[in-house]
Amino acid sequence: GEDVEQSLFLSVREGDSSVINCTYTDSSSTYLYWYKQEPGAGLQLLTYIFSNMDMKQDQRLTVLLNKKDKHLSLRIADTQTGDSAIYFCAEIPGNTGFQKLVFGTGTRLLVSP
Amino acid sequence: GAVVSQHPSRVICKSGTSVKIECRSLDFQATTMFWYRQFPKQSLMLMATSNEGSKATYEQGVEKDKFLINHASLTLSTLTVTSAHPEDSSFYICSARPTPNTEAFFGQGTRLTVV
Numbered sequence: 654g655e656d657v658e659q660s661l662f663l664s665v666r667e668g669d670s671s672v673i674n675c676t677y678t679d680s681s682s683t684y685l686y687w688y689k690q691e692p693g694a695g696l697q698l699l700t701y702i703f704s705n706m707d708m709k710q711d712q713r714l715t716v717l718l719n720k721k722d723k724h725l726s727l728r729i730a731d732t733q734t735g736d737s738a739i740y741f742c743a744e745i746p747g748n749t750g751f752q753k754l755v756f757g758t759g760t761r762l763l764v765s766p
Numbered sequence: 767g768a769v770v771s772q773h774p775s776r777v778i779c780k781s782g783t784s785v786k787i788e789c790r791s792l793d794f795q796a797t798t799m800f801w802y803r804q805f806p807k808q809s810l811m812l813m814a815t816s817n818e819g820s821k822a823t824y825e826q827g828v829e830k831d832k833f834l835i836n837h838a839s840l841t842l843s844t845l846t847v848t849s850a851h852p853e854d855s856s857f858y859i860c861s862a863r864p865t866p867n868t869e870a871f872f873g874q875g876t877r878l879t880v881v
Contacts, residue, residue, distance in 0.1 A: 693857075695874040741809065753812055753815065754800070754812070754870055756809045758808075
């Protein structure tokens with residue numbers, strides 16, 4: 654199937670690091686993405702990683718990719734209250750002709766002061 | 767990044783009426799756009815792939831006569847919810863990619879409420 658799995662909820666304190674995990678399905682996916690959705694809004698692309706990379710760092714964001722286990726994670730350093738949102742990982746499976754984005758179930762991050 | 771504009775952001779309509787939602791790529795051309803539906807506290811479900819100049823490709827279980835898609839130009843796709851019912855109330859989001867297999871950019875979403 655095309656189920657991309659994420660844990661549903663994560664709660665952290667301001668200043669801590671947050672780690673959001675994702676297990677994807679298609680080893681032929683060439684790009685893997687992280688999107689952020691604030692309440693009532695569309696999706697904002699945070700970062701993406703090529704499948705031939707193990708890690709990508711972008712300011713406070715670090716993406717780790719374990720292709721063998723088809724596991725993707727997003728680490729947010731020094732988490733702020735403004736980071737509270739739903740985070741979606743997404744892949745573009747090869748069996749869709751590399752056209753369709755398949756989203757994970759979403760992780761709701763709550764950052765408390 | 768590229769900008770995708772969706773309009774309206776919110777709409778309330780009566781049961782039985784039709785509602786049109788527009789999705790525009792503002793600074794790039796998109797031969798393909800995607801329409802998603804999101805239920806409260808759930809992930810995005812792909813409804814259909816909109817292809818410029820040809821028929822849309824619908825996902826399994828999505829009624830093509832209910833959700834009409836028109837992609838008349840390289841910068842505009844429209845989704846029309848026909849004969850809307852309360853169960854069609856949802857958050858609808860479009861997306862487009864400047865080139866295939868690269869990051870997708872999303873509209874702001876449209877909150878449809880059918881009363």
